[in-house]
Amino acid sequence: MTDTAFEAAGLGKRFGRRGGWALRDCALRLPAGRVCALVGPNGAGKSTLLALAAGLLAPTEGRVTVLGTAPAAARARVGYVAQDKPLHPQLTIADTLRMGAGLNPGHWDADTAERVVAAGDLDPKAKVRSLSGGQRTRVALALALGKRPGLLLLDEPMADLDPLARHDLMGTLMAQAAQYGTTIVMSSHVVAELEDSCDHLLLLGGGRVRLAGEIDDLLAAHARVAVPAGTDLAPHTVVESRTTGRQLTALLRPASPLPSDWRATTPSLEELVLSHLRNPDALALTPAHEEAAA
């Protein structure tokens, strides 16, 4: 057994020989048992990273490891729900779950799968083609949770859901994580949606990792300061700074304790993410960079 659920080093994926890089130089390490928010604007490489981890795509360069092995060898222990929640439209919900049982012999948790579906007030005899987007999401999640995965990869899982169903399904996911120690990676381009549920952040921008780590650590590593215009911010790493009149506000990564008159506050997760996305040239903060600096 390993305490790392998902790891990548120098990971890159290019579609076609002359195509652009969807993902480049990606290094990350996600400890087991974490709930990780995979955040980034559209086209940042979130879906590509998840598909690589799920063994649906082969990397162009670098390597990716899930649950201590190659994705192709971990299929039985990895759950994956794609962004458009593909299901066989001609099957009923009950048949879909029966298929899950048939394709995952020996490790199928029918109770969990049926409970997820039942919580949505769905008729098991309803055909998948007749379901709404949110109902499909529920069935797709039931299929992924039913195989009792050690690692659950969810691509925009909440996009089609109303607030009530979103809260409900997030609760189901968290209960799964609490009970079985399931590691969950879920992508979204809405940070606020994941803030309370996730303890780990992976921020992608332009196909590269911009921030990676425990959310508490990342927040603690940054400070929002308001100082008189013209103040020299060195030697701290400046992520973003703006001068308004006589005041300079900045988001910093302090290199040493900040002067007390700098009025430093801890940024919110959303502020942190937006600052890094607005300033793609700012130095990324990832475990790989920390190791390189050490």
Added chain:
Amino acid sequence: MSAVPLPAPAAARPRLAPWLLRLHRPALYVWTALVLLTAAALLWLGGPLTDAAASAWDQYGACDWSAHCSYDQPAILRYKDVANYTTLAVTAVPFLVAAWAGAALFGREMESGTAQLTWTQGVTPTRWLTTRLALPAALITTGTSLLVLLHHLAWTAGEGRIDTAKPWYDTLTLHANGPTTVALALTGLAAGALAGLTLRRTLPALCVSLLAVACTRGLADLAMPHLWPAVTRVTDLRQDPAGTGLTVDQGLVTATGRHIADPGCGSTLAPECRALYERLDATAFYTDYHPASHYWPLQLTTTLALLTLTALLTTIGYVTLRRTTGGRRRGAAV
């Protein structure tokens, strides 16, 4: 050591085949209906229809040309119609298979992501592809073989008894009578799989696989006469060129034994033709052709060629799938 380790229980393997049948149940129904209906038509053709048409031809043959002659013309026409339609149906099987495989079995599943859904349900892409090829291949081989066999029997029943029956070397009849159609149907399945896996879209995969089977069929027709040595028959210039069967080449033999092109004049009964042949120094007609005895060698060599192509397409399909999804071998090197 005293403790003998118990044999590990064989890991239960995902049951893919029943779900493949369940997901493509409509296709299975259509295929069964198609095979049964065509088979019934072929039995009818080889039995009652052949007998009725044969006796109608006997009546016709007994007619003396002066008197009013009555013969069962509708029986002859009915035989001809049913023979034509069944031959067409058997010939069309590979095209239907290719269209279905390209569109429904592979293209749509790749496009909608349900293929990927299966790969994340504890089923390796390789096993997924194997099931998707093996099971349909078995059903296609069984059904098509039955049709081809019945077609052959029906054709044999009419041979020499019905004046309008197609000769063995008629292109459609030749294929519908033998294993080349079975092989071409399998080529259609492999082409559909490859098109679906690479194009990942329903409609393009359908078009490409249909086109691939049409081209293969055309090439098979062109190649077939050359896959087995032909027989050469030399005939006197006073007669027309002769040799009944699948003609490969035809022309004139010169005094030196060279084969030259036939200007198409005809026999030397016409003086101008005699003059022409003398000028060309031609001594005889020659015909390179396959007699009826070459039927099986031609069928089997062509079938072998088609199966080789099928194996090639299948291999490319596996390699493509392994490349895109990252097979176990490459990943295990980590």
Added chain:
Amino acid sequence: MVEYRIDRHSGVATYVQLVQQTKQALRLGLLRPGDKLPTAREVVEATAINPNTVLKAYRELEREGLVEARRGLGTFVRRGLGSAPADSPLRTELEQWAARAREAGLDRDDVAALFTDVLDKHFQGDPS
């Protein structure tokens, strides 16, 4: 049993909210020594917050000596908080006082101002 409600816009860290709500329940006597706190699974299923947040809150309560984790059984209350459970004599007296204040013609704001004033006088400098 205690049921947690998370206010996303309060500005108070989620685990702190859990700690505060547990203490409130202890003060009011809704939770008493020996009572079992909801499991992490039950809390996160209802609130959709991260399981580690619940564990962090429970660790904090344990550090303060209010609860103890028993392996495989759950987390149990060790001691109550304050001496004003919902049915204590002090509460009864306060209720009687509030009734008299109302009879004397004081409205809600008057009572609140009076109460806060006395509270400030007697508990000056104490943490809230």
